[in-house]
Amino acid sequence: MPVKKKLTAVCVLTAAVCLFAATAFAETGDVAGVIQSTWQSAVQQIKTVVNTVVFPALDLILVTAFFVKAGTTYYEYRKHGQIEWTGLILLFAGLVLSLTAPLYIWTIAGV
Numbered sequence: 619m620p621v622k623k624k625l626t627a628v629c630v631l632t633a634a635v636c637l638f639a640a641t642a643f644a645e646t647g648d649v650a651g652v653i654q655s656t657w658q659s660a661v662q663q664i665k666t667v668v669n670t671v672v673f674p675a676l677d678l679i680l681v682t683a684f685f686v687k688a689g690t691t692y693y694e695y696r697k698h699g700q701i702e703w704t705g706l707i708l709l710f711a712g713l714v715l716s717l718t719a720p721l722y723i724w725t726i727a728g729v
Contacts, residue, residue, distance in 0.1 A: 661729050669720045676716050684709040 687705045695701050 665724060665729065673716060673720055677713065680709060680713040680716055684713055 684706070687709055691701060691703075691706060
């Protein structure tokens with residue numbers, strides 16, 4: 619009985635793949651041109667998503683980490699009398715780079 623169920627599952631899966639598979643045809647035989655035009659439209663979508671979703675999420679994470687680190691640095695200063703600046707400076711530099719990244723990242727990536 620398990621063999622029959624496995625065979626049925628494989629047949630259903632094969633039928634689903636054949637049913638939902640889409641074929642792409644290049645009308646003039648210029649496959650490279652079709653791929654390049656598809657890539658150009660995909661690049662614009664990728665840029666939009668990265669600029670509107672990824673960078674703001676990264677900024678939010680870095681701002682939260684910066685303020686948490688600033689709070690813990692203050693408490694360590696109150697406890698030990700000295701300030702450790704390294705963590706704050708690194709988080710601030712990462713935040714500045716992340717905030718300004720949409721201005722220069724696409725020219726570096728060559729897109």
